[in-house]
Amino acid sequence: MDHSKPCYFLFPLLVTLTCIIGPSWGQTEAEILLEFKTSLANYGSQLDDWNASGPGPCTGDNTNWTGVRCSNGSVFGLKLENMGLKGAIDIDTLMGLPLLRTLSFMNNSFVGPFPQVNKLVCLRVLYLANNSFSGEIRDDGFAGMNALQKFFLGWNNLSGPIPGSLATLPKLLQLSLEWNHFEGRIPDFQQDNLKFVNLAHNNLDGPIPYRLSNMNPNFFAGNNLCGKPLAQCKSSRKKRTIIIIIVVSGSLVVLALIAAVSYILEDPTIASQFKKPENNVKLGNISEDKSANYYKKSDENMKLHFVRNKRERFELQDLLRASAEVLGGGSFGSTYKAVVSNGRAMVVKRFKQMNNVGKEEFVEHMARLGRLHHPNVLPLVAFYYRREEKLLVSDFAPNGSLATHLHSRRGPGQAGLDWPTRLKVIKGVAKGLAYLYNQLSNLTLPHGHLKSSNVLLNHTFDPLISDYGLTAVVNKQQAQQFMVAYKSPEFSQYDRTTRKTDVWSLGILILELLTGKFPANYLTQGKASNADLATWVNSVVREEWTGEVFDKDMNGTKNGEGEMLKLLKIGMCCCEWNVERRWELKEALEKIEELKERDSDSDHVGDYSSYGSEGEA
Template sequence: MDHIKPCFWFPLLFTLACFMGPSWSQTEAEILLKFKTSLTNYGSQLDDWDASGPGPCGGKIWTGVRCINGSVYGLRLENMSLKGVIDIDTIMGLQLLRTVSFMNNSFVGPFPDVSKLVYLKVLYLANNSFSGAIREDGFAGMNALQKVFIGWNNFTGPIPRSLAALPRLVQLGLEWNHFEGRIPDFEQDNLSLVNVAHNNLYGPIPYRLSNMNPSFFAGNNLCGKPLAGCKSSRKKRTIIIIIVVSGSLVILALIAAVSYILKDPAMASRFKEPEKKKPGNTVTVGQISEEKSANYYKKLGDNARLQFVRSERERFDLQDLLRASAEVLGSGSFGSSYKAVISNGRAMVVKRFKHMNNVGKEEFREHMARLGSLSHPNVLSLVAFYYRREEKLLVSDFAPNGSLASHLHSRRAPGQPGLDWPTRLKIIKGVANGLAYLYNELSNLTLPHGHLKSSNVLLDHTFEPLLADYGLIPVVNKEHAHQFMVAYKSPEFSQYDRTTRKTDVWSLGILILELLTGKFPANYLKQGKGGNADLATWVNSVVREEWTGEVFDKDMKGTRNGEGEMLNLLKIGMCCCEWNVERRWELKEALAKIEELKERDSDNAEDYSSYGSEGDVHTSRAITEEDFSFSVQG
């Protein structure tokens, strides 16, 4: 055999490998079951990961597994409180794996070696407890990677240059970590989102990021577009020299003046120590001038203390809020709201209400305690409140992605995309689930929400919706509520001066139409009775005139193969805001129909890597009146 040439062995070994390979390889079920052993704290959530069945993509698909053409395409193990280790070496065996999400879990330790997954398109590790620095080459070779979200962890060190060099990167979330140093130069021209807010970064913002939302750079020491311009080092040195020289001259002048005064007894007698006055620092809350001060609240003693309604939350004082750096979030029909970062670094939202004067202290406290007991992933939790007859403060956590209204109606920077179809569907499903929870927990209220609109749908860092300003009907002055709250714009109140258990469903229907069309419900701007539901009337006219996709928001991306499901949601919205209350759907029916909706018309076409990558809406056929079995007005 020694005389056989080496070149003979390669084809021979290759042929043997082709025959013997299947005996060496593992099935996808075996790979996932081995991966499961590296996880802990999953309880019964992964019970259907069972070797005895037909496999992860055969028959009933395993929890958190995404399949295409009978193979594992994605892992989406979110919101499971998972701990343990993300075993990258094991899931490397899933040859078609393209999307991975372990968001909202409890993983700790260093950043996983994801660079081994060279064909990965989407990586979501946000809202865990990963820590430490990420290697400079932590993303090297991942040329297919398009979306990376690793915010809300404890990563340190510089942002890896291998991350900034990913050729197909479109969206990046690094917010609320401890990254430090400068932002590296990004080489991509098609970036739509790069969020580095609340880290320890400094220096100029790279020019390819200059069109991003300014909030994506908050909480750092950065400069340049879209923030204020950077000062040159020469200017800084000049300013420092001027300050030092000026300060020295002022100090010398003061020393000379004091010496002169002390030497002259007659002069010194004129400068007796004045009577001490209590400090009266004027407090500017969120840059909104207030006549009250921190000392004003302090003089009230116990009455100025915040009343916490959630036992598990860390306590802080009202003074912490009043003295915190504040940012105006808005000023609406109820009053102003602002964001305050308290001493522990946590961002809170304080809303001032001035139209609850007729509510007694005990009644108000009892109702707030009830709202504080609510807990649901799609309901913004009330943390604390403050009561005075003239005004009330409600304190809750800050939602980093703002309101749904701001994403639908605010002017965006050039190139900044609108919400895509999968995100909008996710939002409306969360809204419906949150509303159903309020119906169950506040069952004694005719209007469990009462003020459901896009500006009261807040979005967390994963664009999960949070319902805000709910359950306030019992404590808001009736006259003010009738003038401004959404429930009192409904057809039944406009016609008959009454509301029903279906009134919040009407608000949900209008919200669905607003989300799909991108149009603001103009009747919400009217004070008093809302009259006709302008948005529903417009949609109905589009249907009757047999227009095509004109009804859908042109800024809504990611709609390929989803036209049928979008049309189904449009139908649901119209059934919810049916003018005739008797014919309007119950919330239970609406929720069931919404839960049935998919991102794609075909289950087999589900692909989480394509979020936001397709073009505008192009319906394949006209939307006709035959699609709808009802009218806006009964």
């Protein structure tokens, strides 16, 4: 025996013993989990049952701590998905759980460098897809994880080469790295029993290794790869030419996109309203799902479901291949404009946090939304369903959103929306909202997310309400963090919404349209404070009526201030803090319908209280 290299003989034995007896820090599993909880952020009330006052995490026959999986009275796994978690994943603390074998933090908001997961040498399953990890992973970042069988890391922002240590893990069966920015060659995987390796939509190049040659071709899409199961590799000279063409063309497209987005987001108001959009040139980044189910039934699920019978059909692949323009990056995902093969411009909204109901109920709800037909409601054309991701497809509105017209920076001599146009917009919005109240009468929030960026304008500047009826399917925590209805006084004060909550959103929209001021409290996550746009308008009007409250960029106001004041009063009555005194939508619609572009001879401004009680701060 060669005694000069004892570690080569002892290391596998040490790993085996570690996974059997585990480390011992003298802490209970409850203490370890509570310490781990302190490293997390933004978990709201979802981990309230992780506390020291009650029973331990694996007491009795069933686990009683959210997301904790138990086996034989010990913690076996953690499944903390779709919680909006931030902060750090405290690997060192998790090392104190001797039987921990599965970890899933999918669909959260972790950012920064990839954690040192190889300290957890006993893990069998690790799901970290749909976060925002960035930077490179060390080549030995998975060294020693000889028990790892399933690893999902898709839909992050990781770059650099694929770590070579992944290619040597002896028990690895499933690997998902799609939709990152990995680059260079694919390492030479040594495993003979690999079920799938999904590397789609990265920046990889070169030949596909032999042991991956029988995989689904979709697992390699969106790269510059060749060889089975893709086309045969060409000569190096042709390859270099192709690469040069791709790089030059891609650079020009990216530069044009950056210039366009920079122009749109130059104004800080707009920049704060929309999150920084994802980088993309093709709409292909809306394809594969992150779960194992995708790989079992890809042919069945890779299709669009159309909800309007008389619309010309197109395939999901038409969208994936289409040139795409980033329109915005909202709280729920990115929005793209794509021109399909028939030349029609479509808008695709990608939602990650939409798992509040199962597939059957989701399909039924989308079909119901697809049956809606009103000139002021943006029609849903089709949808794409995956468990972890949904796409909603609708028509493109050529004049953009009301928010862009109200808040984007204008050059010298460029006028904002005039009073007649703003009046037309608010009349259309009120009609569309009333239609939703009628058709979606079973929903407490027929819209739920009514704001200026969800009011689109067609070629004649008629308004189209979008993103309606989604509170039933969006994850509850995500909805309460970001959707406008949950900024209302009744939710901020009493954790409830009512049939008048959408009326409150309409009132805020009216004030925003008249004043040109953005409702800053919409930008806060979770409940809004009392210091909102309605409070400001109320204080100005109550102290002394003055035309200063109206947007200075609003032209066409001559002989119309009386009607503008009436609309201002309507807005205040709609966003009255006291729900009992707040107007019903029917009353608001009737008053809005009576408004004219110009004051009549019999009109008079009157006092502020003539339309009802004042708004309360």
